[in-house]
Amino acid sequence: MIGIFSIGRARRASRRAKRTLSPTDWQIAADAWHRVADSLPRSARVWVQYGHALRRANRSAEACGAYHKAIALDRDLVGAWVGLGIAWKAQGARSSAMDAFTQALRLDPNALTARNELLLYGGRSEQPEPTHGRLAMADALAGLAVSLRETRDWQRDFNQASLFPLQDYAHFRRLNWVPAPEAAASIDFTVLIDADAATPVQLRATIQSLLRQTHGEWRARIEAPQALREHPVGSLCHVDPRVRFTDADREEPEEPTDWLLLVEAGTILAPDALGWFAWTANETACVAAYCDHDHVTLDWKYGPIHHDPVLQPVYDRHWFADAGVRPAALLVRRSDVDGKADLVQMLARMSSCPVAHIPQILASRLADASPPRPTATPVKDAGGTGGEARIAVIIPTRDNAPLLSVCVRSLIDKAARPDLLDIIIVSNRSAKAETHALLAELKRDASTTVLDFDEPFNWSRANNVAVQESRAELLLFLNDDTEMLSDQWDALVRSDLVGPHPAGMVGALLFYPHGGIQHAGVVMGVNEGGPEHEARWQSNDECGPLARWKRVRACSAVTGAFMAMPRTLFDRLGGFDEANFIIAYNDIDMCLRVRESGEIVLYDPRITLIHHESISRGANLTRDMVAWDCGELEALHRRWGQALFQDPGYNLHYTRQGYPFDGYRHPAAAEVEAHIRRSASDHPWAVSRVE
Incomplete structure (x- = not known):
């Protein structure tokens, strides 16, 4: 009987604390649940309630102890695992928190609190079941008449289901295809392929990707040593008259096109790459444009394996100072190219010009032993820089x-x-x-x-x-x-x-x-x-x-x-x-x-x-x-x-739900087009107020 009266008092104290959200009231509730736990030490649910009150009273370490006692009494109590995860999170114990949330989801895949906490904590890959590709959920959203609250819950779950964990990039990449919109006017490209240090395999991959382009108004000029010209890969210049080698020993006629696309041999362009670049050149006032890219390992039997994406931001001269994240394909006006083009130096010179970013993975670099890695910005000696400003x-x-x-x-x-x-x-x-x-x-x-x-x-x-x-x-x-x-x-x-x-x-x-x-x-x-x-x-x-x-x-x-x-x-x-x-x-x-x-x-x-x-x-x-x-x-x-x-x-390809950068999503075509237009302004990082 004492335990029943104590439970009643503890519940009333908890209800009051929930109304105020005050740590002081939660402390009172914790004291009440402590007395209940003393009288009913074998009740796992009492220990869970005690843990909840301790956690909300800012006593997270003690809360962990209460949850552990509950779990020792009943390992299948989902609420104990969820509470334990939140208590560990409050102490900064990231690994322990993720383990607790994961266990809660193993016991109950519909434990939304555990799933949401795991996502917000950057643990999308730790979920015990896939969280993407649930077509049945899409059918349910389209066909079921449910209440507004239920619709919101289902919609949130569907948004999560359409995301891809980081380790599932290859699957995401296979499904990532947004066709290029129709350009308002014809755009003719000259594709400059730097093959000075390329292998025949790399050059072949680039040329063949050009031959598969849906946008056919292009010509390719290849800078390559004599040995590469005489290799069988050189025969591709005879297969398609749009492809030819440049001759360093004689002056080349000026290209009749306004736009040059700079790529290195070993870059495989997506079939719609030139189409997207053409649309961007038509729809914006940019002087240059770049796209996202990744790396690819070719397997003759199983096909291409895509990995290590380079998902770019809007133009930032500080970002592109690192050659490790240089674009795989850069579109520039012919008038801006003087001599042999260096992508990093050229981007640095464009800090005061409109440069468009196409948030589409339109290129893949052939991977050798390992892809080039971006590096953290080195610490430079700043002594004396900036004068003697106070x-x-x-x-x-x-x-x-x-x-x-x-x-x-x-x-x-x-x-x-x-x-x-x-x-x-x-x-x-x-x-x-x-x-x-x-x-x-x-x-x-x-x-x-x-x-x-x-x-x-x-x-x-x-x-x-x-x-x-x-x-x-x-x-x-x-x-x-x-x-x-x-x-x-x-x-x-x-x-x-x-x-x-x-x-x-x-x-x-x-x-x-x-x-x-x-x-x-x-x-x-x-x-x-x-x-x-x-x-x-x-x-x-x-x-x-x-x-x-x-x-x-x-x-x-x-x-x-x-x-x-x-x-x-x-x-x-x-x-x-x-x-x-x-x-x-x-x-x-x-x-x-x-x-x-x-x-x-x-x-x-x-x-x-x-x-x-x-x-x-x-x-x-x-x-x-x-x-x-x-x-x-x-x-x-x-x-x-x-x-x-x-x-x-x-980048638009990163998740908008859960922990930032913790998964991939497919942006809609309208979203991509709006981003391109914004990125091609004179000040792409500027904002406007609505007041």
């Missing part, structure tokens, strides 16, 4: 003395020129004695200013006010819970903001204190929600697709935990929006305004920090906090509209 480092804080001390000391110790730093600490109603003692100590340094900000918390306003305390040319907005790891970080910031190709905003690579990436840029348009950090929860040494998390590149936005920009641009944009973004999304709004002005937001992983943000951030928000966050997200959407769902650096 940097104002603005750090809002409130009673966070231990972390603030580490933050400031690490900045100074790691700086190349600490004498060029103006450190401005914005103390927002700090009350603890240890905080005031630290601030008094820091103020003894002439380069450090402590600004008392006696107003209710407003992150945007606090930073705006602090900017007025310094005349520094560069501004760095920094969280007080960060610790700098990179030597000469300030020289890198100057190089990025004042160098030969200056950015409008610079962000950094952030790690969790106990390991794992917290931020590697921000990606838009995933999961139909707000902006998400790239690479969250991945291991520190994980490079990401095409080494993107370890290379300098343009991105949609960066976190306000570390964001640097020129003062002139900050003033021109009017600072942070104090009225609409008091707590959240102020950094995203600023990045979008930087892009709106035509400037680039740059992610620089050479600058690394530890960020002591909670791994379980957001798990314990109260109902009022959730409503506030949604209100600021609504304001962001009201201002920027579709810009929140379009990311120039996130």
Whole structure:
């Protein structure tokens, strides 16, 4: 009887906690369920409820213990495995969390919470059953009359079912075919094939792929040594008069075409490749165009095996500085080619011209022993680059003395020129004695200013006010819970903001204190929600697709935990929006305004920090906090509209559901065409507001 009364009290406490979402109320519920567990120690379901309450009270380690006791009593209890996975996730134990979610799905393939958690955590490949190609589900969607809620659930599952895990690329590639739209006018190509270092097999593959093109208005010119000309592969020039070798010993007549397609021998063009390039040249004002590609291993018996896709972003000169991701096929105007064309150098010269990106896998490079690998951007000596621009480092804080001390000391110790730093600490109603003692100590340094900000918390306003305390040319907005790891970080910031190709905003690579990436840029348009950090929860040494998390590149936005920009641009944009973004999304709004002005937001992983943000951030928000966050997200959407769902650096072939980059999808033809048109603008990374 005691147990029954205790269960009733515990259930009432849990219902109250669910209404408020308050950690304090969940603590009360946890205490109540603890008493029940003491009186009913053999009830697995009681231990599950106790675990749920502990987890929501921010006691994840204890929650794991409760779930383990439940599992020991009943290994088939799906709720225990799901709760255990969420508790492990809150502690950053990625592998253990994925194992728990996977076990829950083995017990119940319809455990949607486990499946969704696994997908959001980057574990698509860990699911115990295939998640793509379910044609029966498509039939059910078309033929069943179900309620609106059921339709939404089925539609979400169908969207997941149409995705392909990363390890199933070969299957995805076989089904990936979007026919080229009809070009409005005739386009005649000259295909320049670089075969100087090619084998006969490579040249044969390229020529034969040209002979299979659906767009027939082309001619091919091959640059090759004499030995290759005399090889039997040279007979293909007699098979089709459109194919011939160039003669280095005599002056070649000028090609009558306006467009040149540059490829290397060993590149196999998809049958519709020239058709897509023709449509792009007709429909946009581009001076150049490139496509996605992959690598292929040919097997005479089983056919081509496609692998290692290179799914490109919209044009970014930083990205294409690496020859490992150079396009396999580049369309350029004949007038822009002077002498022998080098794809990497040519792309670098086009930073101020409209360059179209065709998000279709239109080429495949023959693989030798191994495909060429992109490399992370090397750390260069930035000393002296950017002159002697002063940097104002603005750090809002409130009673966070231990972390603030580490933050400031690490900045100074790691700086190349600490004498060029103006450190401005914005103390927002700090009350603890240890905080005031630290601030008094820091103020003894002439380069450090402590600004008392006696107003209710407003992150945007606090930073705006602090900017007025310094005349520094560069501004760095920094969280007080960060610790700098990179030597000469300030020289890198100057190089990025004042160098030969200056950015409008610079962000950094952030790690969790106990390991794992917290931020590697921000990606838009995933999961139909707000902006998400790239690479969250991945291991520190994980490079990401095409080494993107370890290379300098343009991105949609960066976190306000570390964001640097020129003062002139900050003033021109009017600072942070104090009225609409008091707590959240102020950094995203600023990045979008930087892009709106035509400037680039740059992610620089050479600058690394530890960020002591909670791994379980957001798990314990109260109902009022959730409503506030949604209100600021609504304001962001009201201002920027579709810009929140379009990311120039996130290829259309990557999943929009679950963890970013965790699977492949087939974009619709209309989606591809719209992307091409946007990419061919003068400022493809720019956005427009809807207000």
